[in-house]
Amino acid sequence: MSEPISDAVFELHGACVHSLRFSFAAPIGLPYAPATLAEDNPPPVMFRRVQAASPPPTRKGARWTTGLTLDGKPFDPSGPLDRLAEVEHPEDAESLDTPDPETLVLDWVFDVPREQHTIAMPGDDKGEYLLSIPYWNPAADGEAVTRTVDYFATHRVNWATEPQADWVAVSFDGFYPKERDSADVLIPLGNCDDQCPSGS
DSSP states (O other): EEEEESSEEEEEEEOSSEEEEEEEEEOOOOOOOOOOOOSSSSSSSEEEEEEEEOOOOOBTTTTTTTEETTTTEEETTTTTTGGGGGOBOOOOOOOOOOGGGEEEEEEEEEEEEEEEHHHHHHHETTTTTEEOOOOOEEESSOEEEEEEEEEEEEEEEEEESSSSEEEEEEESSSTHHHHTOOEEEEEEOOOOOTTTOOTO
């Protein structure tokens, strides 16, 4: 797996003009505002909603890249993408705004079965996307961290409409509220792979 986005972890397997491929695991024991589930009779499956917008929505009315830097300079999303892990956020970074309806390329409810799974952070997808804000990460000191989660799923979902830009913003909280205690995911679209045959 890769990075916490709330009391859950997101792992990117791929994103192209056709689809999004990802894993989702929860809960991970967020040190503040952890997700709570029934202990006596936990549900056999959780349901989560994912929304995506392309181009990514603004940040307090400004471009989504506002405040992001690389080597002390404003981050250029059209430049080389091999150093995304080094992009820095200001500590007071604003969350992304609610996207314009015409930019939504996905609005989907998916299932996360109760299936115990061991996850590692960071994962193989480190540096393949950005979080919208700086966020707590148990692997922040550079050492890999493992957690056992009770709910885990891997999904592939086709976009409802083709992304209009080279980047998509993915939110598991519907880009709401503005003061949400979670991070959205900013993903550059890549090539199709064997999980997403071209033209499917």
